[in-house]
Amino acid sequence: MSHTWTLTVNRMRLATRTPVFLFFSVGMPLALLLGVCGFVARGRPYLVPYVLSSVLALTVMGSFWGLSMQLVTYREMGILRRFRLAPIGPGALLASSILSNYFLTLPTVIAQFLLARWLFHMPQWGNLLSAFVMVTLGTITFASLGLIVASVTNTAQETQMINQALWFLFLFLSGATIPLPTFPGWLQRVALYVPATYLVAGLERAMVGQESIFHLGANILSLAGCAAVALIISHQLFRWDPGSKAPRRAKLWAASTILPFVLLGLWETHYGGLRKNARADYQYMGHQSAPNAPPNSTPH
Numbered sequence: 257m258s259h260t261w262t263l264t265v266n267r268m269r270l271a272t273r274t275p276v277f278l279f280f281s282v283g284m285p286l287a288l289l290l291g292v293c294g295f296v297a298r299g300r301p302y303l304v305p306y307v308l309s310s311v312l313a314l315t316v317m318g319s320f321w322g323l324s325m326q327l328v329t330y331r332e333m334g335i336l337r338r339f340r341l342a343p344i345g346p347g348a349l350l351a352s353s354i355l356s357n358y359f360l361t362l363p364t365v366i367a368q369f370l371l372a373r374w375l376f377h378m379p380q381w382g383n384l385l386s387a388f389v390m391v392t393l394g395t396i397t398f399a400s401l402g403l404i405v406a407s408v409t410n411t412a413q414e415t416q417m418i419n420q421a422l423w424f425l426f427l428f429l430s431g432a433t434i435p436l437p438t439f440p441g442w443l444q445r446v447a448l449y450v451p452a453t454y455l456v457a458g459l460e461r462a463m464v465g466q467e468s469i470f471h472l473g474a475n476i477l478s479l480a481g482c483a484a485v486a487l488i489i490s491h492q493l494f495r496w497d498p499g500s501k502a503p504r505r506a507k508l509w510a511a512s513t514i515l516p517f518v519l520l521g522l523w524e525t526h527y528g529g530l531r532k533n534a535r536a537d538y539q540y541m542g543h544q545s546a547p548n549a550p551p552n553s554t555p556h
Contacts, residue, residue, distance in 0.1 A: 259343070259344050259348045260347075260348040260351045260352050260355070261352075261355075263344070263348060263349065263352035263356075264351075264352040264355040264356045264359070265356075267352055267353070267356040268356045268359060268360060271356065271360055272360070277360075280318070280322070281318065281322070281360060281361070281364065282363075282364050285311070285314070285315040285318070285364050285368065286364065286367060286368065286371065288311055288314065288315075289308070289311045289368050289371055289372065290371070290375075292307055292310070292311060293307050293308075293311075293371075293372065293375075293376045294376075297376055298376075301376060301377040301378060301379050302379055303541055304372050304376045304377070304378040304379075305372075305378060305379075305380065305382055305463040305464050306460065306463065306464050306537060306540070306541045308368065308369070308372045308378065308463055309382075309456070309459040309460045309462070309463040309464065310431070310432045310433070310456065310459075310460075311368060312365060312368060312387070312391060312459050312463075313394070313430070313432045313452065313455050313456045313459050314427075314432050314433075315361065315364060315365060315368065316361065316365075316391055316394040316395050316398060316455060317394070317398050317423075317426055317427075317432070317452055317455070318361075318398075319357050319358075319361065319395050319398045319399040319402060320398040320399065320401050320402040320405075320419070320422070320423070320426070321402065321419055321423060322357065322402065323353055323354075323357060323399050323402035323403055323406070324402035324403065324405040324406040324409075324415055324419055325406075325412065325415060325416065325419070326353070327353065327402075327403060327406035328406045328409060328411070328412050328415045329412055331406075331495065331496070331497075331498050332411070332412060332498050333498075334498060336349075336495075336496045336497075337496050337497055337498070339496070340496045346491050346494035346496075347491055349494075350403055350487065350490060350491060350494065353399065353403065354395075354396055354399045354400065354403075354487075357395065357399050358392070358395045358396065358399070361391075361395050362391075365391055369381070380466070382462050382463035382464070382466050383462045383463075383466045383467060383468060385468070385469060386458070386461070386462035386466075386467060386468060386469050386472055387459060387462040387463060389469050389472075389476065390455065390458040390459050390462055390472070390475065390476075390479075391459075393476060393479040393480055393483065394455040394458075394459075394479060396479075396483045397451065397455070397479045397480075397482050397483040397486070398451075398452075398455075400482070400483045400486035400487050400490065400513075401422075401451070401482070401486055401513065403486065403487070403490040404486045404489060404490050404493075404510045404513055405418050405419060405422070405510075406490075407489070407490045407493035407494060407495070407502065407506065407510065408493065408502050408506045408507050408509075408510045409502065410501050410502055425450055425452075426450065426451070426452035427452075429443070429446065429447045429450045429452070429453065430447065430450055430452030430453045430455070430456045431447070431453060431456045431457065431460075431534060432452065432456045435534070435538045435541075436453070436456075436457075436531065436534040436538075437531070437534055437535040437538040437539075438538075444531055445521075445525055448520070448521040448524045448525055448528075448530065448531075449514070449517055449518060449521035450517070451478070451479070451482055451514065451517050453530070454474070454475045454478050454479060454517070454520070454530075455475070455479065457475060457530050457533065457534060458472050458475035458476070458479075460533075460534065460537045461475075461533060461537070464537045464540060464541075465533065465536075465537065474520060474523075474524070474528065474530075477516075478516045478517055478520045481516035482513055482514070482516045482517065485512060485513045485515065485516070486513045489509050489510060489512065489513060492509070493506050493509065493510075
């Protein structure tokens with residue numbers, strides 16, 4: 257445990273001294289909030305919670321891209337091999353990656369909340385506990401998915417290609433950039449199998465519907481299940497040396513991380529209320545005057 261915390265602190269120190277990290281992990285998320293709120297919610301503060309939920313989701317999902325590239329780069333440069341000489345196991349190294357990323361993400365999330373409240377006059381904070389839980393689980397889950405990608409790829413170029421393909425799905429099928437209710441019905445059903453959809457939907461419910469964590473059980477369990485599977489598999493497939501190649505079966509193991517979302521997608525297709533809740537939130541956003549109460553959610 258002490259090794260994990262020491263690595264976490266050191267990685268946080270290194271990250272905060274890197275201009276690239278400050279730009280992509282702090283500057284861009286805040287600029288995105290200012291730009292989107294200024295364009296969509298300017299003069300309409302009741303829209304800010306809906307917009308903020310999407311921006312928070314994009315901020316959290318950024319964990320996926322950063323950690324996968326970082327771990328592969330460390331392996332190619334031989335940095336991981338140096339760690340191996342110390343009394344540090346793969347578990348401590350992977351855990352420190354997630355923890356440092358989480359602690360570095362939290363200040364940006366807090367700043368986004370404060371800017372939304374003070375600068376764009378967000379009328380209510382939403383359910384802060386639910387939002388905090390979704391941000392925490394989302395950061396851990398997408399960081400774990402990034403570690404999975406790093407575990408099954410052999411070069412930075414291959415990692416970047418897979419990242420771009422997955423990021424496209426996360427970005428455009430989750431409702432983070434294009435509201436889910438505007439999709440055709442068949443595409444909405446496809447989106448139910450995308451991990452990012454449950455992060456976006458959970459944050460929307462927390463911010464707009466002000467729902468408690470007990471009403472976000474499906475979202476929370478799916479993210480937690482995916483994170484647990486991803487951490488176990490990434491630990492098993494971890495490689496120290498740049499010369500070692502991922503076995504062919506590694507990609508099959510990696511694909512199993514989406515099993516929680518396959519099962520949940522099947523359930524949501526027939527019995528769930530995610531799409532109805534997303535439609536209620538979207539209709540709420542379209543109101544021309546601030547409503548007196550958040551939209552009703554579908555019973556769970």
